[in-house]
Amino acid sequence: MELHQLPSFLMERWFAEFEFVPGMRNLAASGPFAVTTRELLELEGAETTARYLELDLDYIENPGSESLRQAVANQYTTLDAGDLRITSGASEALFLLMWTMAAPGMNIVIEEPCYGSVPGIAQSLGIEVRTLSLRQEDGWRPDLEQLDRLIDGKTRLVYLVHPHNPTGSVLSKEEMQGIAEMTPLPSVVDVIKDAVSIGDMTKPWGLGGLRVGWVASRRHDLLDLISSSRDYSTMCSSAPGSFLAELALRHSAQIIAPRLAAARANRDQLAEAITNSQGALSWRRPAAGYTAFVQLPAHLSITALCRRLAREQRLLLLPGEVYGSVYERFVRIGFGCDPGLFQEGLATLLEAL
Numbered sequence: 001m002e003l004h005q006l007p008s009f010l011m012e013r014w015f016a017e018f019e020f021v022p023g024m025r026n027l028a029a030s031g032p033f034a035v036t037t038r039e040l041l042e043l044e045g046a047e048t049t050a051r052y053l054e055l056d057l058d059y060i061e062n063p064g065s066e067s068l069r070q071a072v073a074n075q076y077t078t079l080d081a082g083d084l085r086i087t088s089g090a091s092e093a094l095f096l097l098m099w100t101m102a103a104p105g106m107n108i109v110i111e112e113p114c115y116g117s118v119p120g121i122a123q124s125l126g127i128e129v130r131t132l133s134l135r136q137e138d139g140w141r142p143d144l145e146q147l148d149r150l151i152d153g154k155t156r157l158v159y160l161v162h163p164h165n166p167t168g169s170v171l172s173k174e175e176m177q178g179i180a181e182m183t184p185l186p187s188v189v190d191v192i193k194d195a196v197s198i199g200d201m202t203k204p205w206g207l208g209g210l211r212v213g214w215v216a217s218r219r220h221d222l223l224d225l226i227s228s229s230r231d232y233s234t235m236c237s238s239a240p241g242s243f244l245a246e247l248a249l250r251h252s253a254q255i256i257a258p259r260l261a262a263a264r265a266n267r268d269q270l271a272e273a274i275t276n277s278q279g280a281l282s283w284r285r286p287a288a289g290y291t292a293f294v295q296l297p298a299h300l301s302i303t304a305l306c307r308r309l310a311r312e313q314r315l316l317l318l319p320g321e322v323y324g325s326v327y328e329r330f331v332r333i334g335f336g337c338d339p340g341l342f343q344e345g346l347a348t349l350l351e352a353l
């Protein structure tokens with residue numbers, strides 16, 4: 001297999017340039033506002049805090065502890081601990097999955113716009129990347145006939161982000177079923193068996209700093225390959241991160257509820273601003289997730305505007321161009337942040353427009 005350099009990850013380079021500038025107001029993130037360690041520990045009594053302080057900071061097991069894997073499995077309706085491998089965020093899960101599935105002459109299908117890690121890794125491994133363009137006029141949902149034409153006998157992976165980031169569109173169960181039936185892998189016994197789900201503590205819970213993600217699948221042969229590949233990436237997750245992830249999952253609803261309430265209020269504010277813009281701004285209202293993909297007037301250079309807002313107003317947005325030049329009229333707005341911050345940031349953007 002021919003290896004290439006990893007291409008520049010435009011989105012992450014954008015964040016690297018601006019996200020940690022002091023005073024930056026982040027309206028570009030794809031998750032909710034973060035949780036503090038104190039908040040997590042206070043969800044339980046002194047006994048949990050004591051256990052955390054006594055936690056051994058040695059290596060932990062490569063697949064993740066049985067109890068954390070079971071807690072993650074409980075987020076699904078039909079999985080158990082054996083169907084899970086914990087990773088360092090979804091980032092490592094995607095990396096290992098691509099590394100494990102790579103083979104000469106194979107291809108993968110991705111949606112566009114798409115988070116850049118899977119296509120970037122595929123490109124570095126010499127795997128052909130086929131793209132299924134999503135369009136605002138289709139509600140940012142995949143055209144299944146076009147997808148069917150892209151898939152062939154050498155397709156190793158159809159990579160779908162659901163809810164879709166940045167547009168917030170969701171797939172129906174029928175659409176998922178339809179897509180699974182297009183995949184002509186000889187080992188398909190039933191549609192569920194070959195599905196791989198990647199998730200993380202970042203998006204729903206606001207715990208990106210724990211670096212805990214996972215791969216879930218009934219294909220245990222694939223999970224074993226992922227564990228073997230992990231011997232070369234991080235070997236295991238961080239012990240404190242895993243402890244706190246398990247604690248958070250015991251109180252999942254309590255952590256998510258205020259974040260969803262803030263996101264819904266922010267999304268309503270954004271909807272109002274778009275309605276009042278009399279056609280200057282347009283979108284397909286996101287059905288889920290914490291991001292919206294908003295189209296701005298054609299005469300503007302959006303990337304230059306975002307750069308100016310970050311430098312001069314300390315307001316961070318994500319220009320659609322990081323997803324490819326066809327999205328240069330769009331901006332990703334993250335509405336998972338604190339409502340006061342969102343209101344302030346939105347006002348700054350509207351004023352600039």
Ligand SMILES: Cc1ncc(COP(=O)(O)O)c(C=O)c1O
Pocket residue numbers: 030088089090091092115161165199200201202208212213
């Ligand atoms: C679609 C998508 N996948 C993966 C990631 C990486 O997630 P993690 O923080 O779990 O590594 C992100 C981060 O924003 C993302 O938006």
